[in-house]
Amino acid sequence: MATLALNDISVQFGGLQALSEVTFTLHPGSIMGLIGPNGAGKTTVFNVITGVYRTSGGSATYDGASILGRRPHEVLAMGVARTFQNIRLFQNMSALENVMVAQHCRTKAKVLAAVLRSPAQRREEARIREKALEALEFMGLGDKAYEVASNLPYGLQRRLEISRALASEPSTILLDEPAAGLNPAESYGLMESIRRITTRGVNVLMVEHDMKVVMGVCDAIVVLDHGVKISEGKPEEIQRDPAVIEAYLGN
16 A cells, blocks of 8 residues: 655645645545535545645645656556546446446557457456446445446445446545435444455545545545645544634534
């Protein structure tokens, strides 16, 4: 497992300061929550880590190597996968096909081998299929592998997105509001799945508004408000922090 470290990260869009000197470290084997009011800069942090946004200051490293200035597919190849606040599935493809797509960053076969359907290419396809089925099974979707994604209930589509991220063989996964729109039973099941993800040697950084989920699974929490980190600590410490209560939890 690798350490993800952000140091004094700042992001500016014209006259808007989206992040201001944000610093935190996601340690191996841990689950960290990133919380705060709407517009606090949480998804901006994800976009910096995954190469979508450029920074105006600071540094960010993963397993000791800088991740700034890299393209999203390069960050994924380093071992950092993510899901999105708004579900981004190939709705007309099966659950299995959606998850198999995630292996593009690990595919070894060349174009000519794919065209000629060489033995190496067939072995590669079998490996990709096996990895995808394993990820589906892990997230409780093994019996839904051949269902078209659009036919799955909303809660299972959320799980499918996480399956796809896991299939890319990450060492860190960024979950952007994974419990959004879930009922209490689905949220509880999601909490169990997130805990199990760390047993695969995967760290978790999670943006989430459902405080029961955040407080129930996270080892540490970082709180943002208007692009500034206002608190960091264990869940019980965050719950008692007056600055956090005023900015977020008290709303």
